[in-house]
Each structure stands twice: as structure tokens, then as C-alpha cells.
Amino acid sequence: xxxxxxxxxxxxxxxxxxxxxxxxxxxxxxxxxxxxxxxxxxxxxxxxxxxxxxxxxxxxxxxxxxxxxxxxxxxxxxxxxxxxxxxxxxxxxxxxxxxxxxxxxxxxxxxxxxxxxxxxxxxxxxxxxxxxxxxxxxxxxxxxxxxxxxxxxxxxxxxxxxxxxxxxxxxxxxxxxxxxxxxxxxxxxxxxxxxxxxxxxxxxxxxxxxxxxxxxxxxxxxxxxxxxxxxxxxxxxxxxxxxxxxxxxxxxxxxxxxxxxxxxxxxxxxxxxxxxxxxxxxxxxxxxxxxxxxxxxxxxxxxxxxxxxxxxxxxxxxxxxxxxxxxxxxxxxxxxxxxxxxxxxxxxxxxxxxxxxxxxxxxxxxxxxxxxxxxxxxxxxxxxxxxxxxxxxxxxxxxxxxxxxxxxxxx
Ligand code: NAD
Numbered sequence: 001x002x003x004x005x006x007x008x009x010x011x012x013x014x015x016x017x018x019x020x021x022x023x024x025x026x027x028x029x030x031x032x033x034x035x036x037x038x039x040x041x042x043x044x045x046x047x048x049x050x051x052x053x054x055x056x057x058x059x060x061x062x063x064x065x066x067x068x069x070x071x072x073x074x075x076x077x078x079x080x081x082x083x084x085x086x087x088x089x090x091x092x093x094x095x096x097x098x099x100x101x102x103x104x105x106x107x108x109x110x111x112x113x114x115x116x117x118x119x120x121x122x123x124x125x126x127x128x129x130x131x132x133x134x135x136x137x138x139x140x141x142x143x144x145x146x147x148x149x150x151x152x153x154x155x156x157x158x159x160x161x162x163x164x165x166x167x168x169x170x171x172x173x174x175x176x177x178x179x180x181x182x183x184x185x186x187x188x189x190x191x192x193x194x195x196x197x198x199x200x201x202x203x204x205x206x207x208x209x210x211x212x213x214x215x216x217x218x219x220x221x222x223x224x225x226x227x228x229x230x231x232x233x234x235x236x237x238x239x240x241x242x243x244x245x246x247x248x249x250x251x252x253x254x255x256x257x258x259x260x261x262x263x264x265x266x267x268x269x270x271x272x273x274x275x276x277x278x279x280x281x282x283x284x285x286x287x288x289x290x291x292x293x294x295x296x297x298x299x300x301x302x303x304x305x306x307x308x309x310x311x312x313x314x315x316x317x318x319x320x321x322x323x324x325x326x327x328x329x330x331x332x333x334x335x336x337x338x339x340x341x342x343x344x345x346x347x348x349x350x351x352x353x354x355x356x357x358x359x360x361x362x363x364x365x366x367x368x369x370x371x372x373x374x375x376x377x378x379x380x381x382x383x384x385x386x387x388x389x390x391x392x393x394x395x396x397x398x399x400x401x402x403x404x405x406x407x408x409x410x411x
């Protein structure tokens with residue numbers, strides 16, 4: 001049984017706080033969420049039945065700027081997980097040094113059970129419940145598991161009914177509707193930029209590296225595609241239904257086409273089946289969990305053979321697995337750095353919306369590259385100086401920035 005998400009993030013926080021000699025009062029201040037909102041989302045289904053879901057918006061800390069964080073629509077969403085994810089956003093926005101705090105939202109619903117019309121009604125109903133606590137200067141949602149650009153467009157539209165036109169109230173919107181070129185690929189692209197940097201620090205080329213990716217949604221598919229563009233060999237990919245394996249490397253664009261047609265990676269022509277458990281234990285150089293949390297835990301950590309674990313997903317590694325990886329000398333690039341490309345380009349989208357000025361995709365990519373490389377450099381240096389893991393180093397950077405902002409701003 002893996003540790004709860006909230007417990008996991010608290011453990012990682014305390015490991016860094018210990019090294020910083022943070023006082024108990026300061027720890028309590030930084031760990032306590034500023035606001036927890038739990039709402040009923042009641043909608044009429046296509047068959048006339050009333051369905052009731054539970055939605056959350058957890059606002060963790062806004063010392064460094066407006067709150068920022070994704071919205072997850074998934075049947076396993078619960079209070080504990082959303083709180084953990086909100087705290088991760090606080091440290092993440094600080095690690096990449098963009099002017100935001102941290103929040104997260106979600107609805108406990110299985111989107112596979114919903115028709116497009118039902119999904120739209122769920123989304124709009126949720127906005128009806130939370131619109132007063134979100135907004136361009138308050139709290140800006142974005143996509144996460146189970147949500148996409150279309151869902152963000154509905155959010156912007158529903159928000160506008162209460163507060164007037166203001167596309168900066170949500171990011172990850174369609175490019176045709178005030179979205180940013182390059183937002184959709186941003187998290188996956190950031191993952192690969194950082195993988196390239198981490199390997200380079202260890203004298204390893206990304207070209208020819210064997211990679212396994214768990215999850216082939218927004219993050220996993222874009223990461224796999226960019227990895228392949230840079231010469232990485234994507235040998236295995238899994239999703240919620242199963243997985244595919246090809247020791248010569250999967251053709252990622254063709255696999256994306258197969259997923260568009262069939263909704264899953266399984267039965268991709270020219271591949272062998274692989275389970276999620278087998279993929280996590282595969283003989284590869286780089287393992288990229290890009291799906292749900294807690295997949296690497298005390299029960300399977302010993303089986304991991306990859307030398308580099310890149311946390312594209314949030315909270316994929318629990319503390320028991322983290323300890324095993326550290327002992328075995330496996331490099332773990334932590335979520336609060338590894339998947340920060342998404343929130344970084346969300347920031348660019350917000351800036352563009354506020355200035356009513358559109359950037360070219362090339363500019364988005366260049367700025368993303370710069371911010372990710374700078375953040376990596378800082379975390380790598382701290383890890384070397386203090387002789388700590390990359391995770392602890394990232395927390396030291398994040399907590400340091402949030403802590404200083406809190407003290408300077410005052411209570
Ligand atoms: P998504 O909904 O687009 O895709 C999720 C993928 O994971 C799908 O392929 C799905 O089949 C697979 N999956 C779900 N349950 C699984 C299971 N039990 N085993 C194996 N695979 C499973 O979601 P996403 O936006 O790509 O997000 C993936 C992860 O990345 C999440 O942890 C999310 O918090 C994190 N993340 C996303 C973003 C973003 O910009 N979308 C940014 C930062 C972090």
C-alpha cells in the first residue's frame with residue numbers, strides 16, 4: 001500500500017525544512033492550506049437521471065502571486081490528493097520562479113462514463129460553484145488529468161457569464177480561443193528538456209537512450225514524441241488499458257494516430273503487449289511515469305532497473321520508493337521540477353491574455369527552454385553543494401522562495 005499523497009508531500013517538505021532549520025511555526029504556516037473548497041456538482045444526465053459529483057478547489061499558498069493549478073477530472077480524485085497537488089503547485093511555481101502561488105482542483109468523476117454534453121454540463125456547473133474564488137488575479141485553473149483545452153474553453157465561457165470577458169481566468173485554452181501556441185505540448189516538452197540536461201550532466205547522450213513512458217495522454221504523448229525527435233528510443237508505452245513494447249523503438253506519431261482512432265495504445269501494429277507492472281520494471285535507461293500518483297512504491301521500487309526516473313506525473317514516487325532509489329543511485333528528477341513546463345507556458349498564456357498580444361510558437365519554446373534550463377541548473381547546483389537528492393534540492397529552492405516572500409510580505 002503506497003503512502004497517501006498528502007502524507008508524501010508533507011514528508012518531502014519536512015526533509016528539506018529540517019535542513020533549513022525552519023521553525024515549527026514557519027512549517028505550520030507554509031503547510032496549512034489557505035482555503036479548502038468542497039462543492040456539490042449536480043447535473044442532469046442524457047437519460048434524465050440526476051448525477052451528483054463532488055468537486056474541490058484547494059488554495060494552498062499565494063505569497064508569491066495569484067494561485068495557479070490544474071483541474072483533474074478522475075474517479076480517484078479525493079480531498080487528500082487535491083490538497084497534496086495544491087501544495088506541490090506552490091513549490092513548483094517557486095522552483096521555476098514564476099509569480100504564482102499554488103492551488104489545485106478536481107471532480108471525482110469517471111470522464112469515460114460521460115458523453116460530451118454531460119462533460120460540458122459538469123464543467124459549467126462546477127464553475128457556477130467556484131467562480132467567486134477564481135479569476136485572473138485570484139486563482140487561475142489549467143488542464144490536468146481528464147481535462148483538456150475544450151474543458152478550459154467552457155470554463156472561460158462560463159466564468160465570463162458572471163464576470164465579463166477575461167480569458168486570463170484560465171489557461172490551457174484552445175489556440176483559437178485565446179490559448180497559447182505550444183501550451184498543449186509544454187509539459188511533455190519540459191520533461192524532455194530536463195531529461196536531456198540530467199543525462200548530459202552524467203555524460204550520457206539522449207540520442208540512443210532507451211525510454212519507457214507510463215501514460216500516453218497530454219504529457220506522456222508529447223514527451224514521447226519530443227524524445228523521439230531528439231533521438232531517444234521509446235521502447236515501451238502504457239496507458240490505463242495496457243501497454244505496447246518494441247525493442248527497436250515505437251513509432252510515436254503513428255502510435256498517437258492509433259490512439260486517436262481506438263482510444264488506447266494496445267494492439268498497436270508491430271508491437272508486443274506489456275503490462276504497467278512490467279513497464280515500470282523494464283530494462284531501460286529512462287523511466288517516465290506520466291499518469292497517476294503512487295505508482296512507484298515500497299512494493300515495486302526494488303524491481304526498477306532504469307537509471308533515471310523522470311517524474312512527469314505528480315507524486316508518482318512514494319517515500320519508500322524514493323529511499324530505495326537513493327540507495328541504488330537512481331537519479332529521480334522530482335515532479336515539482338520535471339513537469340513544471342506546463343505551468344510555465346500557462347504563465348506565458350496568462351501574460352499574453354493580459355497584454356492582448358500573441359507570441360509566436362518559437363518564442364514560447366525559447367522562453368520555456370530558458371526557464372527550464374535555469375531551474376535545472378539551480379537545483380543541480382544546490383544538490384551538489386548540499387549533497388542532497390534532486391528532490392530535496394528542489395524543495396530547498398521552492399520552500400526558500402516561498403518562505404522569503406512570506407516573511408517579506410508579512411502576515
Ligand atoms: P491525461 O488525462 O491527458 O492522460 C493520462 C494518461 O494516463 C492516459 O493515457 C491514461 O490512460 C493513463 N492512465 C490513467 N490511469 C492509469 C493507470 N492506472 N495506469 C496507467 N496509465 C494510466 O493526463 P495528463 O494531463 O497527461 O496528466 C498526466 C500526469 O501529468 C498527471 O499526474 C498530471 O497531474 C501530470 N501533469 C500534467 C500537466 C498538464 O499540463 N497536463 C502538467 C503537470 C503535471
